[in-house]
Amino acid sequence: MAxxxxxxxxxxxxxxxxxxxxxLRRTFLRISGYGLAATAAxxxxxxxxxxxxxxxxxxxxxERSTVFDSSGAEIGRIHGEDRTVVPLDRISPVFIQALLARxxxxxxxxxxxxxxxxxxxxxxxxxxxxxxxxxxxxxxxxRNSFDLTRAKSFHRKLLEIALTLRIEAxxxxxxxLEHYLNRIFFGTGLHGVERAAQAYFGKPAISLTIDxxxxxxxxxxxxxxxxxxxHYEKAISGRNMVLDRMVTxxxxxxxxxxxxxxTKTKVLPEPPPPRSSWAIDAVRRELARLLDSTDIEEGGLxxxxxxxxxxxxxxxxxxxxxxxxxxxxxxxxxxxxxDFRRSLAAHPGTEPAYLQSAAIVIDNSSGxxxxxxxxxxxxxxxxxxxxxxxxxxGSTFKPFVYAAALENGLLPSTLLSDDPLREGEIQSTTDPSxxxxxxxxxxxxxxxxxxxxxxSRNTMAVRAGEFAGIAAVRxxxxxxxxxxxxxxxxxxxxxxxxxxxxxxxxAFTVFPRGGSRPRPFLIDHVTDSAGRLIFRSGSLSDSxxxxxxxxxxxxxxxxxxxxxxxxxxIAAAQLSSPIGGKTGTTDSFHDAWFVGxxxxxxxxxxIGLDQPTPIIANGYSNRLAVPAWIRxxxxxxxxxxxxxxxxxxxxxxxxxxxASGQPAGPxxxxxxxxxxxxxxxxxxxxxxxxxxx
Numbered sequence: 061m062a063x064x065x066x067x068x069x070x071x072x073x074x075x076x077x078x079x080x081x082x083x084l085r086r087t088f089l090r091i092s093g094y095g096l097a098a099t100a101a102x103x104x105x106x107x108x109x110x111x112x113x114x115x116x117x118x119x120x121x122x123e124r125s126t127v128f129d130s131s132g133a134e135i136g137r138i139h140g141e142d143r144t145v146v147p148l149d150r151i152s153p154v155f156i157q158a159l160l161a162r163x164x165x166x167x168x169x170x171x172x173x174x175x176x177x178x179x180x181x182x183x184x185x186x187x188x189x190x191x192x193x194x195x196x197x198x199x200x201x202x203r204n205s206f207d208l209t210r211a212k213s214f215h216r217k218l219l220e221i222a223l224t225l226r227i228e229a230x231x232x233x234x235x236x237l238e239h240y241l242n243r244i245f246f247g248t249g250l251h252g253v254e255r256a257a258q259a260y261f262g263k264p265a266i267s268l269t270i271d272x273x274x275x276x277x278x279x280x281x282x283x284x285x286x287x288x289x290x291h292y293e294k295a296i297s298g299r300n301m302v303l304d305r306m307v308t309x310x311x312x313x314x315x316x317x318x319x320x321x322x323t324k325t326k327v328l329p330e331p332p333p334p335r336s337s338w339a340i341d342a343v344r345r346e347l348a349r350l351l352d353s354t355d356i357e358e359g360g361l362x363x364x365x366x367x368x369x370x371x372x373x374x375x376x377x378x379x380x381x382x383x384x385x386x387x388x389x390x391x392x393x394x395x396x397x398x399d400f401r402r403s404l405a406a407h408p409g410t411e412p413a414y415l416q417s418a419a420i421v422i423d424n425s426s427g428x429x430x431x432x433x434x435x436x437x438x439x440x441x442x443x444x445x446x447x448x449x450x451x452x453x454g455s456t457f458k459p460f461v462y463a464a465a466l467e468n469g470l471l472p473s474t475l476l477s478d479d480p481l482r483e484g485e486i487q488s489t490t491d492p493s494x495x496x497x498x499x500x501x502x503x504x505x506x507x508x509x510x511x512x513x514x515x516s517r518n519t520m521a522v523r524a525g526e527f528a529g530i531a532a533v534r535x536x537x538x539x540x541x542x543x544x545x546x547x548x549x550x551x552x553x554x555x556x557x558x559x560x561x562x563x564x565x566x567a568f569t570v571f572p573r574g575g576s577r578p579r580p581f582l583i584d585h586v587t588d589s590a591g592r593l594i595f596r597s598g599s600l601s602d603s604x605x606x607x608x609x610x611x612x613x614x615x616x617x618x619x620x621x622x623x624x625x626x627x628x629x630i631a632a633a634q635l636s637s638p639i640g641g642k643t644g645t646t647d648s649f650h651d652a653w654f655v656g657x658x659x660x661x662x663x664x665x666x667i668g669l670d671q672p673t674p675i676i677a678n679g680y681s682n683r684l685a686v687p688a689w690i691r692x693x694x695x696x697x698x699x700x701x702x703x704x705x706x707x708x709x710x711x712x713x714x715x716x717x718x719a720s721g722q723p724a725g726p727x728x729x730x731x732x733x734x735x736x737x738x739x740x741x742x743x744x745x746x747x748x749x750x751x752x753x
Contacts, residue, residue, distance in 0.1 A: 351586070452651060
């Protein structure tokens with residue numbers, strides 16, 4: 061008979077029914093299966109999402125494109141990011157050790173996701189509240205290489221992990237590290253260890269010392285906080301933390317770390333932000349016209365330009381000097397540059413309203429742009445007035461009117477009336493009120509055509525235009541590169557057509573070039589970083605005028621730069637080359653132009669206010685633009701940009717009747733003139749005034 065149990069020893073509970081145990085086991089297995097299935101589905105989903113990213117993007121790091129002048133000297137960088145890509149073997153091993161100690165001690169042991177690191181970060185978070193990063197170098201590379209959302213989310217982290225695993229499966233550890241070291245941001249706009257080493261320490265990444273390497277490694281987690289430019293003491297603190305970490309991980313002996321801590325790491329001064337440059341602005345504009353946007357954005361291009369850096373600098377300085385002179389003239393009433401600077405200091409964001417200028421210098425032999433100044437100060441206004449502004453050409457258009465007339469039989473010796481225009485005399489207008497007069501309100505009767513152009517007589521220019529016809533003038537302007545003026549009015553003869561300084565200056569090269577029109581260009585050739593040619597410009601030209609016409613016009617424009625011409629100041633300047641050119645002053649003195657040439661170069665200068673306003677009373681071009689032009693060309697000649705003479709076509713001597721301008725006959729003895737003329741521009745006669753029968 062069994063003994064009853066005491067109260068101190070109660071009987072064990074009845075075991076659960078066998079059906080409940082089976083249910084519990086099945087439920088557990090079912091939940092586990094669902095979990096595994098969900099995990100597998102999630103893994104497949106994110107693996108598929110990660111497969112949509114092109115891993116080639118890991119190596120596509122937009123470097124800045126380097127711009128060189130005509131001598132091969134670097135003059136600036138554009139587009140891309142400020143980085144220089146280097147292979148792993150050109151990076152100091154001590155920096156690599158500092159980086160691994162700081163960012164990813166187990167980089168060569170894990171497969172992209174460091175589970176131990178994650179566990180350590182979770183432990184630290186719950187034990188002492190410290191936030192410790194668990195992202196590996198591979199994960200950081202994935203995050204920085206692809207357009208992942210910056211918002212911290214479960215989705216982003218899973219996608220980042222999937223991408224990391226794909227990267228680890230496709231690239232070697234050294235390849236991953238090389239991509240990372242070239243991509244990572246080091247503050248102050250610097251990307252990649254090579255540019256960071258150059259900017260902070262003035263040396264390549266391969267030459268970094270222990271203390272410098274540790275300082276750079278510290279910057280990565282806080283580019284602004286640990287910037288040695290702005291927070292040197294914090295940068296030293298970060299450096300020392302990295303050194304301690306290197307000792308802890310066995311990457312550096314403690315005595316070497318202590319010696320590095322005692323070193324006063326020398327950091328270069330922070331470089332000023334890149335100065336705005338008209339030449340670089342012009343390069344950026346032309347590059348956008350020549351290359352695909354993708355090539356430009358990826359950067360790393362080597363852009364070789366036609367810019368002569370010394371001429372660019374002296375041209376800018378010459379304009380600055382002359383504009384300051386103009387602002388000091390009695391009667392000048394506009395804002396000066398000094399006024400604007402004071403206003404800007406008191407009211408940041410103020411728009412400039414001071415006197416502006418622009419200049420272009422073109423090589424006559426090729427059309428290469430040697431200098432391009434688009435305004436007075438690119439940091440105040442980025443509008444490039446040399447390339448983009450279109451203002452009325454004024455009297456600088458008259459050479460093309462005379463060229464059209466020369467093409468149609470006019471000669472420099474042809475007599476044109478300087479008297480007031482008679483009613484109905486102008487056929488190429490429907491406006492009866494258009495009766496232009498000369499600025500001095502004087503008239504000199506019949507005068508040679510070359511006299512009229514040299515003195516910029518309005519009435520004679522209109523008569524020369526009527527001699528050629530408005531259609532011929534428009535066609536000549538178009539062939540010379542000024543586009544179709546689009547006007548059928550005689551007002552075109554006096555330059556009532558908008559042009560850019562680049563257009564006008566390039567058009568003037570037709571005269572010293574003997575009638576051919578070059579295509580102006582600024583970029584000579586472009587290569588990629590490996591030296592493969594992407595683009596080459598080459599010199600292109602079209603026939604615009606007969607060689608004889610160009611030669612005759614050149615001679616006429618030389619007279620404009622001699623005593624009695626509108627640019628007589630050039631003769632007084634005694635430049636070493638023969639000079640031809642034309643002044644231009646628009647109505648009410650809104651614009652002052654001068655475009656001139658010697659045998660080597662053509663230079664155009666414009667001076668005015670952005671909002672068309674009279675510059676100053678009697679602000680003629682010879683008073684405002686010509687002195688600046690003389691300064692520029694004097695400097696150009698000092699650089700060897702000059703020549704002894706203009707090219708000449710085949711010439712013949714011929715005797716002309718002064719009354720008709722045709723070959724003299726037997727009855728023209730009372731008034732003849734013997735001239736040397738181009739063979740392609742000889743009049744055919746006979747004299748209609750003195751027929752021999």
